Amino acid sequence: MAKSYYRVAAFIDWNSQILLSKVNSAENPLAAAHVAFKNTAKRISKCLTTIDPERQFVVDLRFYHGWHKGFEPSANRKAITQVISDTDFSALSDKRAVVFSAIVGFGDCLLSALPSRMHNNLSIHLPNTLRDRGKGNEEKMVDTALAADLIVTAYQEPGDWILVAAEDDDLIPPLFVAEAIGNRAGSRVLLLSKRIRSKNFLKLDNISMDGQ
8 A cells, every 4th residue: 555645854965055045145144044945945845746746745854064163053053043943834835745844953963873972062973064274164074974864764764765955976875875775665765956967977867856
């Protein structure tokens, strides 16, 4: 018997979504977060209902970014926290078949790392993911945190769909692995990306939703 709904674990590379918003986050991090959050939810809803218009979807969001500079939360962390607090999740999707969970995760707290590895005061595994390299800030451990959580989810919840919203090819290898893990359970693995990639190198059929 087919499921009446699918659960979707959505892993969001937040830096790429901010860039796609075309709002300068350095000048107005809150405005950038509002636009990026709304646009990301809209793209996810459109993608899922395009793939299977007959199904219902429940989407769990996790955001990955340089959330702390040292031990201090970044401006983008403060902004997305405010946006999430202000959001009516029951009205976030513009598609009736898609519902977004109001419980949102952040990639600085890994899904399957030991609690003993958490920073005592911050209660996260990964502080200092935003670092000053002299020519501007640089993210560290962000892509690998997303990849780690993605693989853990594929093993622990093989029947769940996995969606990654990102522009970076570095996240394609863990997507391929997650696809193989969930293959027997009939789950889907999706890359939501604006990039148009050459078909000469990577076989992304039924994974890459380019141009969504």
